[in-house]
Amino acid sequence: MSLQSFSASAADEAAHAGPQPPAADRAELYGLCRAARPSGARAGLVVSVDRPAIARRAYRLFRSLGLVVSVRVTGRRYRVHVPDAGPLPGPPSLRAPAAARGFLRGLFLGAGSVSAHHLEIVLPEPGTAELAVVQAARFGVGLHVTVRRGASVAYLKDTGHIADFLRLIGATEASFLIEDARVLHDLKNRVNRLVNADNANIDKAARAAAAQISAIRSLHLGDLPPTLRQVAELRLRHPDLPLRELGALADPPLGRSAVNHRLRALRALGREAGPGRKAFDAGE
Numbered sequence: 461m462s463l464q465s466f467s468a469s470a471a472d473e474a475a476h477a478g479p480q481p482p483a484a485d486r487a488e489l490y491g492l493c494r495a496a497r498p499s500g501a502r503a504g505l506v507v508s509v510d511r512p513a514i515a516r517r518a519y520r521l522f523r524s525l526g527l528v529v530s531v532r533v534t535g536r537r538y539r540v541h542v543p544d545a546g547p548l549p550g551p552p553s554l555r556a557p558a559a560a561r562g563f564l565r566g567l568f569l570g571a572g573s574v575s576a577h578h579l580e581i582v583l584p585e586p587g588t589a590e591l592a593v594v595q596a597a598r599f600g601v602g603l604h605v606t607v608r609r610g611a612s613v614a615y616l617k618d619t620g621h622i623a624d625f626l627r628l629i630g631a632t633e634a635s636f637l638i639e640d641a642r643v644l645h646d647l648k649n650r651v652n653r654l655v656n657a658d659n660a661n662i663d664k665a666a667r668a669a670a671a672q673i674s675a676i677r678s679l680h681l682g683d684l685p686p687t688l689r690q691v692a693e694l695r696l697r698h699p700d701l702p703l704r705e706l707g708a709l710a711d712p713p714l715g716r717s718a719v720n721h722r723l724r725a726l727r728a729l730g731r732e733a734g735p736g737r738k739a740f741d742a743g744e
Contacts, residue, residue: 467573468511470626470634474565475513477630482524484562486552489521491566494588495581505545507570508537514569515540560595565629567592567614574634576641579622580615582608589614601625619645669699672723675730684729691722 480488492514496507509515515531515538522529522542532539554560567588572581583589589605589612596603596614601624603614616622619642626635676692684692691714694706703723707714714722 466575466634466637470574470631471511471569471572472513473631473634474626474629475511475517475569477565480562481556481558483552483556484558485521485524486562487554487559488562488566488569489518489525490552491563492518492521492570493566494585495567495570495572495583497571497584504541504543506542507540508534509540509570510537512538514538517569554591554595557598560598561628561630563595564592564625568625568629574622574626574638576638576645577619577622578615578617579625580613583612583614586612588612596625596628599624599628601628665702666700669695672727673699675727678730678733679726684726688722688726688729691719692726695723695726 493505493507496509507518509518518540519529519531522540527542528544530541530543532541552559552563554563567581567583570581571583572579574580581589581592583592586605586607592614593603593605601616601621602618603616603625606613606615616625619638623635623638623642626632626638672695676696679692681689681692690710691706694701694709698706698709701709703719704716707716707719710719
């Protein structure tokens with residue numbers, strides 16, 4: 461799903477949110493009008509939106525106030541026309557949680573967009589953005605505000621908060637998709653960290669084995685005590701084996717710590733022997 465289609469899907473889902481108290485309807489309509497930059501027509505008010513589901517919801521909200529309303533399609537925009545906007549109420553009370561959620565839904569439907577890692581609502585007035593911050597904070601959602609080309613932008617970048625905001629406005633399925641994307645992203649990061657760690661461990665083990673073999677080849681294997689000679693010969697025959705598997709081939713078998721201790725002793729002897737000593741292989 462593209463970012464544009466995901467944003468549209470989230471808006472459509474929010475626009476189909478279930479019934480709510482009349483106070484929440486008024487708060488949502490207020491938020492929608494503050495975000496959608498309604499324009500005054502010769503007679504009344506026009507709210508322009510980009511989704512048919514949002515236009516239908518705006519139509520219902522205006523009708524819930526007893527207003528005459530119509531919808532026209534112009535290009536890709538849906539123009540919700542209220543011929544007589546005189547009865548429109550002023551700022552509603554947002555004290556009730558349902559009203560606060562309705563207000564936030566209206567803002568998002570009017571000017572919101574969302575992706576897996578970014579949600580924003582572009583608002584014409586800074587006061588509206590600040591009010592959105594206050595109302596979202598009541599639900600533990602930390603909206604931030606910035607200014608872009610003269611408009612106030614309320615935004616979220618934390619995927620957890622984005623999912624919480626979408627649930628608040630009734631876009632539950634979209635919030636699940638956001639959380640799925642977050643889980644997948646975290647899983648990929650974890651896998652990458654494990655792969656990088658494994659690669660680092662492999663490189664480290666390979667360097668250690670090379671140093672062990674170099675030290676062993678500088679020694680006379682016949683001069684070594686049997687305990688060291690056995691491990692030295694095993695390392696020369698099996699340069700890629702990890703210590704635990706190398707120890708399993710010993711007679712009697714050795715633990716990883718014992719093998720590591722003996723290889724350290726061999727490296728110390730190799731350093732003492734210095735580069736001038738004759739190199740011997742395992743068959744010598």
